[in-house]
Amino acid sequence: MRRANYERESETVAFSGFLNAERQRILAAATPKRRAQMEAAEESRTVYRAWNAVCSGTREGRHVTGLRYLPESNELLVYLDSPSWTQEMTLLREIIRARMERAGAHVDGLVFKTTAPGHTPPAAKERLCPATTERPPAPHADLSEAECTEIERRVAPIEDQKLREALENAMRASAEWAKGVQSKKEP
Structure with missing residues (x-):
């Protein structure tokens, strides 16, 4: 029986080494078409990770309602919750793209669109309709x-x-x- 190249041979193998060997084995066994699909999927993962590294948790990132990577044009389509944020992000396009490049993902462009009316993701609903808390009336006493x-x-x-x-x-x-x-x- 043939041993896989990641099996132990009297030495410790790091998990990353196992993953890399398994990735290489899968890619080697794939057809050229399937290999291209897998590489495109890896590229999209890289793009999403870079977007999250740049925009996740920021003031701008809180207004994003959806992302879609378009591998055929190497663009990231970003949906925002209002036209004003769409305009704001369009102005920041090149800054975000450069930061994503620094984070390891090259995209040819960022396309910003406003989310269709009536579609509000759950996180945005919470942000747009904060819970109202009843405040007790301010203490008051008439003056003499x-x-x-x-x-x-x-x-x-x-x-x-x-x-x-x-x-x-x-x-x-x-x-x-x-x-x-x-x-x-x-x-």
Whole structure:
């Protein structure tokens, strides 16, 4: 019985060595057409890995709804969730392509398209419709006549009427909030 070239022969073989030997064995046994298909599949994997290395987890990457590698033209088709992001990414096309090249994948072009209306991937739905949380009402307590008079006295020196009124309203709201917080702390 013939031994495969990756079997142990009194030495340790790394897993990567096993994988490479198995890859070579499969490619050698394949027809030329099948070999071309396998090499194209490996190329697409390289392109997707490079895209993820460059854009995954970025502000731009969060707006991507789909990717498709086109091996016949060596282009990556990128679908985005809105026309504004499609335009933004089109402007960044050459920067992304150069970074992908540095990550090990050469593509002749990046094509950006907006996802069809009505199609929203699950991750985008979560991002576009954040869960609404009910906030409790802000604490509030009415001010006494003396407290209102004190606020009016403090803003009286301001000559500009609009500024005086705005400051008085802000001071009144702040005092009402502080009094409401204090009343909740007291048993």
